Amino acid sequence: MIRLSIIIPAFNERATIMTVLESVAAHPVTGVEYETIVIDDGSTDGTSKLVETRPELYQKLIVLPRNGGKGAAVRAGLAEATGDFVIFQDADLEYDPADFGRILSPVLLRQADLVMGSRMIAPQVTRVYYFWHRVGNRFLTLLFNVMFNVTFTDIYSCYLLYRRSLLDVRELQRDGWAQQAEILSYVVPRAERLFEVPINYFGRTYGEGKKIRAVHALHVALEIIRGRFRPRRSVLPHAASARP
Numbered sequence: 601m602i603r604l605s606i607i608i609p610a611f612n613e614r615a616t617i618m619t620v621l622e623s624v625a626a627h628p629v630t631g632v633e634y635e636t637i638v639i640d641d642g643s644t645d646g647t648s649k650l651v652e653t654r655p656e657l658y659q660k661l662i663v664l665p666r667n668g669g670k671g672a673a674v675r676a677g678l679a680e681a682t683g684d685f686v687i688f689q690d691a692d693l694e695y696d697p698a699d700f701g702r703i704l705s706p707v708l709l710r711q712a713d714l715v716m717g718s719r720m721i722a723p724q725v726t727r728v729y730y731f732w733h734r735v736g737n738r739f740l741t742l743l744f745n746v747m748f749n750v751t752f753t754d755i756y757s758c759y760l761l762y763r764r765s766l767l768d769v770r771e772l773q774r775d776g777w778a779q780q781a782e783i784l785s786y787v788v789p790r791a792e793r794l795f796e797v798p799i800n801y802f803g804r805t806y807g808e809g810k811k812i813r814a815v816h817a818l819h820v821a822l823e824i825i826r827g828r829f830r831p832r833r834s835v836l837p838h839a840a841s842a843r844p
Contacts, residue, residue, distance in 0.1 A: 601632070601633050602633070602684050602685065602704075603633045603682065603684050603685075604632050604634055604635065604683050604684070604685050604686075604704070605635045605677075605681035605682065605683030605686045605687070606624060606689050607637055607674060607686060607688050607689065608621075608636065608637065608638045608639065608677075608691055609639045609641055609670050609673030609674055609688075609690075609691065610638060610640055610647050610651075610691035611640075611647075611670070611673070612643045612645045613645075613647055614645045614646055616693050617638070617650065617691050618650060618651075619693060620689065620697070622657065623696065623697045623698070624636055624689065624700075625656075626697075627697045629700055629701050629704050632704055634659075635659050635683050636658040636659050636660075637662065637680055637681060638651055638658050638660070638691075639662045639664065639673040639676050639677045640661070640662070640663045640664060641667050641670070641673040642665065642667035647691075648661060648663045662677065662680060670776075671772075671774055671775035671776050671777070671778075672775040674688065674779060675769055675772055675779075678767075678772075681764060684765075685762065687703065687759065687760070687761040688759070689758065690758045694758065694801060694803050695717075695799065695800075695802070696802065698800075699717060699759065699799045699800060703715050703759055703797055703799070704761070705797070706793075706797065711793060712793045712795045713762065713787075713791035713792055713793050713794065714760075714763070714787055714794045714795070715761045715795045715796070715797060716754065716757060716759070716761075716795070717754075717757050717758075717760070717761075717796075717797055717799035718757060718797065718798055718799065719754050719800075720753040720754045721798045736817045737756055739821075740755060740781075740821060741754060743821055743824050743825075744781070744824050747825065747827075747828040748785070748789065748828065750794065753796060754796075755781070755784060759799055760780065760784070762783075762791065763791070766786070766787045767786050767787050771786060776819060777819060778820045781820045781824045782823050784827075785824065785827025785830065786827070
């Protein structure tokens with residue numbers, strides 16, 4: 601049995617958080633045990649109070665005293681995770697936990713160390729979204745591929761799954777949108793088996809609550825370059841013993 605820590609950062613997501621948690625619970629995967637961790641990042645709309653009414657839908661609820669951004673919430677969740685693998689799940693409805701089975705299949709069948717869910721490789725359905733978001737995503741993905749000699753198609757998908765032993769949360773320094781690039785810059789060189797799978801996408805508009813802006817792309821690009829030249833070990837000392 602593989603244990604999967606599902607990290608769900610939430611900031612003022614009262615309208616959608618319960619639907620997300622119910623969907624996670626409704627999509628189990630054979631051979632995988634879920635550890636669902638919700639991090640309320642200083643919400644002011646009662647998100648955590650609502651989550652507390654359904655304790656059967658999660659294993660851990662972390663309530664941060666003030667809003668520190670998605671990256672800070674992710675770090676808090678990773679510090680509490682105990683799974684063999686980690687996956688990130690947004691608290692809105694842009695990504696569908698029904699795709700968990702597809703994402704986990706390379707782990708179960710091919711002993712994958714990292715699986716990226718891609719919105720770019722033949723999803724069943726994807727919501728049409730902003731042109732410049734697509735351009736920015738492609739630029740950042742190309743930059744990362746050049747720097748790390750890989751062939752990803754969508755590095756800023758929410759659905760990033762990796763073997764938890766490949767990253768110590770204490771290594772992370774970024775709390776903003778650049779954090780995913782930081783995580784990848786540590787995990788990709790340490791992973792031996794990397795895969796991508798198609799996922800569906802139901803993106804939000806800015807009016808519906810989307811938060812990322814064009815300026816964030818600059819911070820991400822700088823983090824990719826910084827990560828490429830950061831001294832690193834090929835794998836953490838405890839990684840091999842942690843393999844199931």
